[in-house]
Amino acid sequence: MKSNPISKSYLYTANDNAPDIEIADLRRLTQLIKEKYNYDFKDYAMSSFKRRIKRVIDLYKFKTVDKLITVLDTTPDFFEEFVSEITVNVTEMFRDPTFWRVLKDQILPNVLMNHDSISIWHAGCSSGEEVYSMAIVLKEMGVLDKAKLVATDIDSAIIDKAKRATFPIKNMELNSKNYGRFHDDATRTLDGYFREANGEAILNPDLTKNISFRRHDLVQGGIFSKFDLVLCRNVMIYFNQTLQNNVLNKLHDSLFKYGYLIIGSKESLIWCEIANKFIVVNNEEKVYKKIKD
Amino acid sequence: MSKFRLSSQTNYKAVVIGGSAGSFQSVTKLLATIPSDFELPILFCLHRLKHVRNGFVEALSIKSNKAIVEPLDKEPVRTNGVYLAPANYHMCVELGNTFSLATDGLVNNSRPSIDLTFETAAYVYRDKLIGILLSGANKDGAYGMKKIKEKNGLTIVQDPDESMINAMPTAALAATEIDMVLKVDEIIDFLMTLHKQMKR
Numbered sequence: 127m128k129s130n131p132i133s134k135s136y137l138y139t140a141n142d143n144a145p146d147i148e149i150a151d152l153r154r155l156t157q158l159i160k161e162k163y164n165y166d167f168k169d170y171a172m173s174s175f176k177r178r179i180k181r182v183i184d185l186y187k188f189k190t191v192d193k194l195i196t197v198l199d200t201t202p203d204f205f206e207e208f209v210s211e212i213t214v215n216v217t218e219m220f221r222d223p224t225f226w227r228v229l230k231d232q233i234l235p236n237v238l239m240n241h242d243s244i245s246i247w248h249a250g251c252s253s254g255e256e257v258y259s260m261a262i263v264l265k266e267m268g269v270l271d272k273a274k275l276v277a278t279d280i281d282s283a284i285i286d287k288a289k290r291a292t293f294p295i296k297n298m299e300l301n302s303k304n305y306g307r308f309h310d311d312a313t314r315t316l317d318g319y320f321r322e323a324n325g326e327a328i329l330n331p332d333l334t335k336n337i338s339f340r341r342h343d344l345v346q347g348g349i350f351s352k353f354d355l356v357l358c359r360n361v362m363i364y365f366n367q368t369l370q371n372n373v374l375n376k377l378h379d380s381l382f383k384y385g386y387l388i389i390g391s392k393e394s395l396i397w398c399e400i401a402n403k404f405i406v407v408n409n410e411e412k413v414y415k416k417i418k419d
Numbered sequence: 420m421s422k423f424r425l426s427s428q429t430n431y432k433a434v435v436i437g438g439s440a441g442s443f444q445s446v447t448k449l450l451a452t453i454p455s456d457f458e459l460p461i462l463f464c465l466h467r468l469k470h471v472r473n474g475f476v477e478a479l480s481i482k483s484n485k486a487i488v489e490p491l492d493k494e495p496v497r498t499n500g501v502y503l504a505p506a507n508y509h510m511c512v513e514l515g516n517t518f519s520l521a522t523d524g525l526v527n528n529s530r531p532s533i534d535l536t537f538e539t540a541a542y543v544y545r546d547k548l549i550g551i552l553l554s555g556a557n558k559d560g561a562y563g564m565k566k567i568k569e570k571n572g573l574t575i576v577q578d579p580d581e582s583m584i585n586a587m588p589t590a591a592l593a594a595t596e597i598d599m600v601l602k603v604d605e606i607i608d609f610l611m612t613l614h615k616q617m618k619r
Contacts, residue, residue, distance in 0.1 A: 142562050142594075146542070171519045173511040173539045178523075214523045222472070304470075360522045363492045366513075370493070391472065392505050392520050394491040 132197060132204050134186055141184045147176050151191035155179065158195050163205050165280075166345050167212075169369035178212040185211065210283040214364065218297065219255040219316070220304035221359070222391050225411040227308055230263050233386055233413060237354045243272045247353040247380060249344060250361030251277035254288030255301070260357075261333040262305075262319060270336060276351065278342035285339050291329040293320075298327050345369065349379045356381055359412075360390035367397065374400045378416060387414045431573070431613070432547040433496065433512075434459050435540045437533030437563065439466040439555025441583025445603040446553070450483035450501070452607050457485070457614050459549075460496050462512070464504040464536035466529050466555065472506050479503065490518040504531035511539035527559035537563025546571035549613075551606060553577045555587030558594075565595035575599045575606060 152175065156167045167175060179191065188194045197204055220226050237244050244264075248257045257277040264270040279285050293301070302315040320327040342350070344361070356377050362370045377387055378400055387404060389412045395401040404414040438446055442465065453461070467475050476487050489505040496502070496516045504510035509521040509531050526532035537550055537560060550567040552560045554577055564574050574597045579585035581602045591597060601609065 140562075142565070171511075171513060171521075173513055173519055173535075173542075174521045174523065177521075177535070214521070216522050216524055224472075300470075307470075363520050363522070367493055367517075390492070390522075392489070392491050392508055394494075396491070397493055 132186060132201060132207075138181070138185055140181070144180065144184070144189075147180055147183075147191055152176060152179065155191055155195055155198075158199060159205075162199065162202075164346065165209065165343065169345075169366045169372075171364050171366050174214070174364050175212070178214070182208065182211050206282060210281050213252075213279075213281040213284065215252045215281070215284055217252045217255045218304060219259045219293075219301035220308045221256070222411070223304050223307035225388070225391065225413075226259065226263060227310070228408050228411045228413060229388075230267065230308075233355070233388075233407070234263070234267060234269070237386070238269060238272070241354065243274065244269065244355065245274045245351070245353045246276070246355040246357070247351070248275065248277040249342075249356060249358040249377065251279050251285075251288060251339070252281075253284055253293075254291065254339075255293070256357060256359070257288070257337055258291060258329055258333065259305075261337060262316075265333060270333070273336050275337040276353070277337060277339050278344075280341070280343045280345075282341050285341055289339050291331075291334050292326045293329075295322065295325055295327055344373050344376065347376075349376055351380065352382050352385075353380055354382055354385045355388070356385070357388045359388060360393070363390060363393060371399050374398050378403055381416045383416055383419055385416050387416065388412060389414075430547060431459055431549055432544045433462060433540060434549045434551065434610070435462045435464065435537055435563075435567075436551045436553065437464050437537060437555070437560040437587070438553035439529075439533075439557065439559065439584075439587060441554035441556075442577075445577065445606075447479060447482055448603060449607050449610070450479060450485065450487070453484060453610060454614065455484045456499070456618075457610070458498055458617055459613075460498060460500045460502065462496070462502045462504075462510070462536060462540060463487075464510060464531050464533045466531075466533075466559070467504075467506055469507045469530060475506070476503055490520075492518065492520045494518050504536060506531075509535045511535055512543045513539070514543055516543065527557055529557070529559050533560035534563040538566040541567040541570045541572055544570075544572065548572035549575065551575045551577075552588055552591050553603075554582035554584050556584045557586060558590035560587055561590035561594040564591040564597070568595045568597075573598050575601055575609070577606065578602050 264273050305316050306312045306314050403418040407413040407415050485501045487501045490502050511519050513519045576588035576591050579588045
């Protein structure tokens with residue numbers, strides 16, 4: 127055995143000649159992880175989970191799933207890094223600008239009509255783009271002080287990153303473009319909300335004060351609070367149907383009655399057991415309202 | 420139609436079609452010809468603008484005999500269905516014959532990536548899959564075709580001489596064994612022949 131078995135190549139190249147990863151291999155892997163670390167990946171959607179595992183194997187030149195299993199078994203320090211690597215962290219501010227318009231024009235005014243305050247959970251917040259977009263919207267509506275925002279993710283490393291509220295300058299063009307589309311005004315940019323330092327865009331601290339970040343695993347974690355709004359966009363696409371049902375039950379239980387659930391634009395509750403406890407508020411933007419406990 | 424190697428096998432389960440720059444007209448022509456009772460599901464993964472969610476289905480639908488759908492996550496793949504990978508999502512197929520969508524990073528600078536649609540479909544449909552790769556400017560789809568061939572599926576590329584931009588078919592020819600190199604009209608003929616045989 128080499129002295130340092132875990133070295134990551136920084137330039138990812140997929141090994142196109144690697145043999146297929148078998149389902150039996152993945153089962154052994156998820157079983158080991160469950161037993162040793164109590165994370166449950168068993169019901170992740172197979173196609174994407176397999177791809178993420180292949181990526182880790184290529185990235186660290188493990189060559190086989192067996193090698194990865196051995197490393198995870200013998201090197202607990204590696205586990206957090208492994209979770210970071212298999213978690214998909216692709217996101218942008220104001221993703222799906224039309225959704226943010228619906229949120230500003232319909233959903234938020236509706237909640238605020240009946241309440242003096244608003245609580246929002248961003249489940250699977252990744253590097254924070256979505257929760258900070260929310261803070262900007264609330265600020266522009268003059269209600270940020272009435273809001274309590276909670277952002278959670280399974281990956282501690284990404285939570286640390288999100289807390290910094292700092293984004294690569296190269297992403298800001300798209301973020302700003304989305305923001306302009308959200309306002310239906312291409313001349314509006316995010317410039318006023320950020321300052322630039324060391325090649326990064328740093329969000330103004332007054333936008334971050336009502337946000338709390340915490341690590342939370344949607345699969346294994348319990349219900350920790352109740353919210354008026356839960357956003358869980360493009361997170362459950364990585365789960366199979368069984369797990370989607372299980373997680374949706376938790377999201378349902380985390381909502382006040384008549385609270386809103388928002389999922390990704392290409393997700394749906396149609397195939398889920400819990401669909402009858404929600405009504406569709408906006409089908410195009412996948413906004414649902416809880417109508418039954 | 421002896422040039423087509425349909426041989427004994429006509430029990431295909433799905434057709435995946437990948438295309439990029441220079442493929443739009445071929446796709447509309449194909450959709451204008453394929454009849455509404457064509458049984459096999461057709462899964463299109465076409466490179467498209469990442470942040471334009473609407474309009475592409477409508478544009479492809481104008482002359483199509485069949486309804487075209489951007490599938491939702493976990494939507495079942497239905498007989499007779501025609502599907503288009505949605506903007507800014509990878510479109511994969513899962514065991515159990517459902518779609519699953521993903522937002523992971525770009526693959527071959529693309530999301531949706533043809534490689535991912537092809538690879539996951541090959542895994543599910545094995546030798547019962549037909550993969551067709553049309554004109555395009557990068558190598559997306561070449562690895563996917565290789566995976567289809569590894570499972571003994573049928574591989575077809577648009578004739579590079581006919582392709583407006585031949586990088587994609589050429590990359591696939593370099594990556595793996597391609598069963599047929601056809602012009603678009605011949606690809607359509609092939610699918611029509613298959614359709615007639617399946618109706619028998």
